[in-house]
Amino acid sequence: MKKHWYFLLLLIISAGLSLWAYPRLPAEVPTHWNFSGEVDGYSSKLFAVLFGPILLIWIYGILIGVAKIDPRKENYEKFAGAYRIFVNASLTFFVCIHLAIIFSGLGYDVNMDWIVNIGLGLLFVILGNYMPKVKANYFMGIRTPWTLADEAVWARTHRFGGKVFFIGGIIIAVSPFAPSSIRAALLIASIACITIVPIVYSYAVYKKVADK
Numbered sequence: 635m636k637k638h639w640y641f642l643l644l645l646i647i648s649a650g651l652s653l654w655a656y657p658r659l660p661a662e663v664p665t666h667w668n669f670s671g672e673v674d675g676y677s678s679k680l681f682a683v684l685f686g687p688i689l690l691i692w693i694y695g696i697l698i699g700v701a702k703i704d705p706r707k708e709n710y711e712k713f714a715g716a717y718r719i720f721v722n723a724s725l726t727f728f729v730c731i732h733l734a735i736i737f738s739g740l741g742y743d744v745n746m747d748w749i750v751n752i753g754l755g756l757l758f759v760i761l762g763n764y765m766p767k768v769k770a771n772y773f774m775g776i777r778t779p780w781t782l783a784d785e786a787v788w789a790r791t792h793r794f795g796g797k798v799f800f801i802g803g804i805i806i807a808v809s810p811f812a813p814s815s816i817r818a819a820l821l822i823a824s825i826a827c828i829t830i831v832p833i834v835y836s837y838a839v840y841k842k843v844a845d846k
Contacts, residue, residue: 640722641694644729648690652683655736659683663739671747673738682739686732690725697721700773709769716764717774723760727753748810751821755807758828762799765792776832780840787840795832802828 656679663682666675677685701710701717710717730753738744768775770788775781776795781788802824809820 641690641725644725645687645690648729648732649687651733651736652687655740656680656683659736659739663735665735667746667750671745679739682735686729686735689728689732693728694721694725697724704771704773706769706771709771712769713764713767716767719764720761720774723757727757745810747817751810752807755803755805755809758799758803758806760803762796762801762803765796765799768792776836778833778836780836784840784843787836787843790839791832791836794835798831799828 659679659682661679662676663679664673664675665677665682665685666673668674698721701707704710730749734744734746734749738746765775766789770782770785771777772782775788776791778791781791805824806821809817809824812820
């Protein structure tokens with residue numbers, strides 16, 4: 635129970651707010667926003683209050699479960715601290731989204747564009763900061779055929795990838811302050827770089843190691 639305290643705290647906050655807000659919410663609640671931060675989707679208030687706590691439990695179950703069934707599960711002990719931070723940061727991000735949805739439904743002026751981009755950016759910054767500590771596994775990190783085939787390629791790719799994630803995360807976090815005309819392009823370009831550049835780098839490193 636001790637190691638699950640942060641998850642339980644977030645669940646209490648999420649479920650408690652949902653119970654308190656339910657009788658105060660209108661029949662329909664904003665639950666989807668476009669790139670401009672404008673509401674373009676609504677759901678019932680029952681869905682709005684249940685979505686957060688259920689998603690939190692589901693995500694936590696997956697994040698804890700994969701560490702137990704990963705073929706390289708013994709490596710998780712080597713980066714347990716980094717993995718715990720990744721899990722807690724991810725849960726915090728989704729709880730913030732849930733809180734924003736609830737307060738938006740209650741009539742507060744919530745800038746979801748800022749919350750999502752800043753939160754997602756900070757999540758990438760945290761992940762990038764701890765990525766060099768992640769050891770080879772089949773769930774977390776830059777898992778390509780080349781990183782999984784060679785420990786040295788894994789290590790070099792994650793040192794480089796950590797920098798890419800960190801820089802990309804900062805760009806995403808500050809993107810809400812950019813002109814609205816380039817905000818979406820900046821976000822998409824940053825995520826594309828975070829996703830693609832480390833993969834290409836891992837192949838280049840593997841070829842270099844293999845050619846020796």
